[in-house]
Amino acid sequence: MMGFIDQMRSEGFAVESIIRVLREQGVKIAARTYRAWKRGRVAVRTVTDAIVVDAVRDAAWRDETLPGGSTRRKMTPEGLYGRKKMTAFIRRTTLRDVSRGAVDRAMRALGLSGVTRAKAIRTTIPAKDGVRAGDLLNRDFTAPRPDHTWVTDFTYVRTWAGWVYVAFILDVFSQRIVAWHAQTSKHTDLVMIPLRMALWRRDRDGHPVGPGQLRHHSDAGSQGGFNWSSQHLDREVSDGSSSAGSRSGGATEAS
Structure with missing residues (x-):
């Protein structure tokens, strides 16, 4: 019936005239019923979007x-695709x-955004003055007793909240991590806090x-404040405080 009304409208007849003739022929239909049906028709884009959502x-x-015996939904490797790769x-x-x-639109409706390559994190940045402390270990990573040689470094880990940097100190003799610290920035505290803690x-x-x-040995790190503390190692250890360290790219001895 609605198709018949559409056809008559395409021939130039008004909706009210068509409805009046239909009523005279015993077909009970109101003009507002036809208009409500027209407004409620699902758009072609809505239908195609639903099909694409199912495919994605x-x-x-x-x-x-x-x-x-139960089932669960598990994300596939394709679920990590971005929009270009998902379209292809x-x-x-x-x-x-x-x-x-x-x-x-389908990916946004499903909450998919894809995994993007983040900018590479650079952790080894030489000091601006270009001066490094001497390497007292000379690649000899052995120790005759505990607390004789500590080596330290820091790395980074990707989390849902962003990059997290983790610094740690390893006792060469016992191969035990004597202290570690994690934070979201590469400030001097990242390497000084675990040293004080140890x-x-x-x-x-x-x-x-x-x-x-x-x-205490480290590589060519990027924490400028670490250089200053290494030059005051003897004073700070003898005073009982907890600060020791190497300059960028070497080792410093508590003496």
């Missing part, structure tokens, strides 16, 4: 059977003529580090 969902997740994948496997805009722990355990007992 099937590409991004699959059902996995658990030992108990859908065109290759499911919908040949799908548009990039339709895939973009010295404090050794003092608390009844094994204080005295002058001339410890060598």
Whole structure:
């Protein structure tokens, strides 16, 4: 019936005239009923978007059977695709003529954004003065006793909240991490806090580090404040405080 009214309208008749003739023929229909039906018609784009959403969902997740017989949805490697790669994948496997805009809308509806390559993190940056402390270890990573040689470094870990930097200190003799610290920036505290912590722990355990007992080695790090502390190692260790370290690219001895 609605199709008949559409056809008559295309021939130039008004809706009210068509409805009046239909009523005279015993067809009970109101003009507002026809107009409500016209407004409620699903747009072609809505239908095609729903088809694309189903295709993207099937590409991004699959059902996995658990030992108990139940199933769960698990993300596939394709679920990490960005919009360009997802569009190419859908065109290759499911919908040949799908548009990039339709895939973009489908991914946003499903909460998919893809994994992007972040800018490389550089952790080894030489000091501006270009001066490095001497390498007291000379590539000899052995020690005759605990608290004789500590080596330190820091790395970075990607998390959902962003990059996190982790610094740690390793006792060469025991191969034990004597202290570590994590934070979201590469400031001097990143390497100084675990050093203070390690010295404090050794003092608390009844094994204080005295002058001339410890060598602390690091690579060419990027914490400028670390250079200053290494030059005051003897004073700070003898005073019982917890600060020791190497300049960029060498080792410093507590003496």
